[in-house]
Amino acid sequence: MNLCTDQLLLQLVPARDIVGLSPLARDCAYSVMCHEAEAVPVIRPTAEAVVAARPDLVVGGRYASVTALLAARQAGMPVELFDPVERLVDVPEQIVAVANAAGVPMRGRALAEAFRARLAAHPMPVGGAAPSAVIYAANGFVTRAGSLADDILVRAGFRNAANGLDGRHALGVPLESLLVRPPELLVVARSDVGTSMAQAVLDHPALRDAFPAPHRLSLPDRMWLCGLPQTLDTLDRLIEARTALESSR
Numbered sequence: 106m107n108l109c110t111d112q113l114l115l116q117l118v119p120a121r122d123i124v125g126l127s128p129l130a131r132d133c134a135y136s137v138m139c140h141e142a143e144a145v146p147v148i149r150p151t152a153e154a155v156v157a158a159r160p161d162l163v164v165g166g167r168y169a170s171v172t173a174l175l176a177a178r179q180a181g182m183p184v185e186l187f188d189p190v191e192r193l194v195d196v197p198e199q200i201v202a203v204a205n206a207a208g209v210p211m212r213g214r215a216l217a218e219a220f221r222a223r224l225a226a227h228p229m230p231v232g233g234a235a236p237s238a239v240i241y242a243a244n245g246f247v248t249r250a251g252s253l254a255d256d257i258l259v260r261a262g263f264r265n266a267a268n269g270l271d272g273r274h275a276l277g278v279p280l281e282s283l284l285v286r287p288p289e290l291l292v293v294a295r296s297d298v299g300t301s302m303a304q305a306v307l308d309h310p311a312l313r314d315a316f317p318a319p320h321r322l323s324l325p326d327r328m329w330l331c332g333l334p335q336t337l338d339t340l341d342r343l344i345e346a347r348t349a350l351e352s353s354r
Contacts, residue, residue, distance in 0.1 A: 106170050134325075137328065163185070191253050240265075292346075294325070
């Protein structure tokens, strides 16, 4: 019933034991487990669909599908809700919590320990000035402090320059702001599926000219959205980008 918990369940529980997943789990624009999700039925996040499926457990996010989750509770089904993860160090705890709820604690502990070991292999850089970076998405949205993507950026050794950019609202900044105060690395976050007016800004010629390699990195949205074992692949990509930047100086 939630994109992030759906993807964790697919890595913790055999597909045959999952009654259904939310539609987004199969959407490769947002899910790194989209192909694995094809082995599991899709259940629309409506009260009628969830109650009719009669699962032994409903796992979801705290801020989504409120009506469906309430209906499941009223029908006597156990419901476990989880908050979005905002820091990499909190991912193992959520893996264990979801695994415990699903009745596979040993699998959860193993996956969490593997995550901790891999994260520990990439300690945060100490000393020296961190290169600046901005995560730029459709509609000119940027990622500011207090999010998982920001935490990944900082862990990779960057300073999130989005907090110093002028914007018309909390999430977005105009293209001109990036060109006037360019970060050392522009991380382009796109859905990777089709084209749209919202994503057109990401391919603007001025951006291409202002941010040639190694000052530009493209990462699909699905790599930032959830705290998963695969999220460490994003960290790896950013560390590689920082190394390339430092080598070019």
